[in-house]
Amino acid sequence: MTLDVIVQAQGPIPLDIAFQVEPGELLALVGPSGSGKTTMLRTIAGLWQPDKARIAVQGQLWLDSATGFSLPVHRRRVGVVFQNYALFPHMTAVQNVAAAIDHLQGAARKVEALRLLELVNLHGLEGRKPAELSGGQQQRVAVARALARRPDALLLDEPFSAVDRATRDRLYTEIIALRAHLAMPVVLVTHDMNEAQLLADRLVVIAGGGMVAAGPTGTVMADPRALHAMGIREAAAMLGAVVKGHDADGMTALHTSAGPLWLPRLDVVPGTRVRVRIMAHEVILSRARPEGLSAQNILVGRVVELLAGDGPAMMVRLALGEDVILARITRRAAQQLALEPGDQVHAILKSMSVARDHIAADTQP
Amino acid sequence: MDWTALWLSLQLAGWTVVILLPVSILMGRVLAYRKFAGKGLVEALVMLPLVLPPTVFGFYLLVSFGAASPVGQFWQTMFGEPLVFSFEGLVLASVIFNLPFAIQPAQRGFESVPVEVREAAACCGMSPSRSLWTVELPLAWPGLLTAMVLTFAHTLGEFGIVLMVGGSIPGETKTIAIAIYDRVQGFDDSGAAIMSAVLVAISLVTITLTYWLSARVGRRLG
Known part of the structure; x- marks a missing residue:
């Protein structure tokens, strides 16, 4: 059909x-x-x-x-x-x-x-x-x-x-x-x-x-x-996750194939599979694991590809476990970090940068 | 009280409505939905009886229905009697004269059906005729009702056209309006008064009924 x-x-x-x-x-x-x-x-x-x-x-x-x-x-x-x-x-x-x-x-x-x-x-x-x-x-x-x-x-x-x-x-x-x-x-x-x-x-x-x-x-x-x-500010990727549980301070713990993820409370039962939309411009990359940071989510990934555009920014495709997310960083930052495909980096995701309507239930097994 | 004249008027109004209902559905729908060359001219022609004096309009109808005209000759050969000064001729004249009263409100009625609702009907698998019966008519019918009531009430009271095309033949073309005029001419003021009152009562009842029905529909559609 x-x-x-x-x-x-x-x-x-x-x-x-x-x-x-x-x-x-x-x-x-x-x-x-x-x-x-x-x-x-x-x-x-x-x-x-x-x-x-x-x-x-x-x-x-x-x-x-x-x-x-x-x-x-x-x-x-x-x-x-x-x-x-x-x-x-x-x-x-x-x-x-x-x-x-x-x-x-x-x-x-x-x-x-x-x-x-x-x-x-x-x-x-x-x-x-x-x-x-x-x-x-x-x-x-x-x-x-x-x-x-x-x-x-x-x-x-x-x-x-x-x-x-x-x-x-x-x-x-x-x-x-x-x-x-x-x-x-x-x-x-x-x-x-x-x-x-x-x-x-x-x-x-x-x-x-x-x-x-x-x-x-x-x-x-x-x-x-x-x-x-x-x-360009619409650039984003979907990250698959499973809801683990809800913490007393209003945060929800999720599990991704790249590690744990905390988001503001989601009203879904533990065990629910969800897909979370991660906006490319909200992702920070770091070579070393940062210490003393307010951001709750630090996931280890691997650079898949670097895509340069016309402007001062570039797009980094980053493998996080089974998913690939996008990070939009400046060309200057990519040079300073000397990013190359295959490099290991830490992706920093601010919990509060994920809007509630950017999370959808996932019915695929 | 001239009951024959009243009954004749009611018959004339009834037949006019019966004939104009399908005409107004067809024409109103086309004028509401379609865009075509000469649409403005068609709309103007439909409205013409509204602005012309009934005597002028009646004169042209008399000429075009007469025994010398193609329409009159056709009628004569088909039915063996003349079209002018007959009830049938009166009905035909009344139908033409009432076109604006029937088509205009019907057109407004069909225009009130949103385009996307009609498109949805087609996308639901409804053929144009099924869409007309199940979606358009139920939504456009206040307009059609207004059209028919206006036509009915207007025909009851029509004077000039009836006199020009029908004359004043009792039981054939002498309607209540003509009868009232005759009574006044014959100084029978009380007879004219009774008949006028009856006509007012009938018109009032018809219009009130329409308003009541329209209000009910309005509530039904929220």
Whole structure:
């Protein structure tokens, strides 16, 4: 069920983008607003028709401008979560979901709609109209409705942008958990690099209608071209960890493959696997193990690669146990430390530099 | 009290509404959603009956329905009777004259359905016709209701057009408004007063009912 997308539009919105998404894979289209990422999503759904494009899902053609073929929107098995959800205001939550179910009739349809609402943790709220639901609850109805058709492709258009930070945090966890049930390709459009990094397997970075970088999330996040488009301060890497326990002073102890890590209290049970987003500009490197330092986390790693950009800074890829993180240091510092690939260094991570919404549950075993 | 005239007026208003309902759904939807060349002209043409004096409009309809006109000749050969000064001719004139009252509110009704809600309907696998029945009409119906009530009330009270196209044939084209005029002309002030009061009552009840229904819908949609 691979989703195969090629778009080469001249205008009115110039686009030159091509990618493939495998079944069960989540690809994030990231880039600044106005870069064309939402237009890409609308093209896949059939809501926008560029002058030159080809879209196919598992060999089934949805759009081929070369032959003039275009499957109407309602005939494409697609699930879309809109930015403002676009729920049907006159229908209850369960009616909204049932409206998108076309493979079942009557009572079976309602049973399936209720099952989907339960899947998105909305049990008991099925009788409410959208206006009687909070933003986060509306988003969950929208997700359930998008899944109701058993779509061949799931499209998420900035689905977390209209909710507050705390709700977003919970919804991330739910989406990560939900992915175990999803066998179709998923495309997420977002301008939020944290969101993309927490949720996506692969990234396509778009700027001005063109592809700047594409590849596995970890690789793209270290790509200077991608970072140029996204803003260098977004450079970050994911560090896997297991929650060990909570200390009396409000800190949570975690275990990484490179050693112990302490973070401000996380409300998760010990044993939970998490992924922590480590911002590259927050990492300090040291040759010797520093003494008398306020920073709580000192992990020993090995330099994998040094990437110089145009400016005074450079990016160091650092192997920490099984993970690779990024450290953004000045070129001058790299010279003073005489860093070379293979060298052992200490990475210093300030506990308080990790924001709560930069930590996501990890469902992968 | 001229019950025949009242019944005729109600029939005329009823038929006008029945014919204009599908027309206003079709036209209102197209004008609300589509962009096409000449859309401004179409909208202006629809609004024309609103600004023209009914006698002027009635005169043109009389000419175009007459036995010498293509429409009149077609009608004559099809049904064997003239279109002018008949109930059918009156209905046709009323339908045309009420286009702005029916289409304009219907268009506003369809415009009130957000674009992304319509897109969501398509992305949920709804064909255009299913989207119309399950999403658009339930959301646009206050506009359609207004359209139909305005059309009904306006037809009940229409005078100029009816006189020009229908004349004043009892049981065929003599509506309540014409009957009231006749009574006044014949110095039957009490008869005119009763009929006028009945017309006011019917109009008031219709409009009140509409407001009440709209308010209920407003509450239902939160």
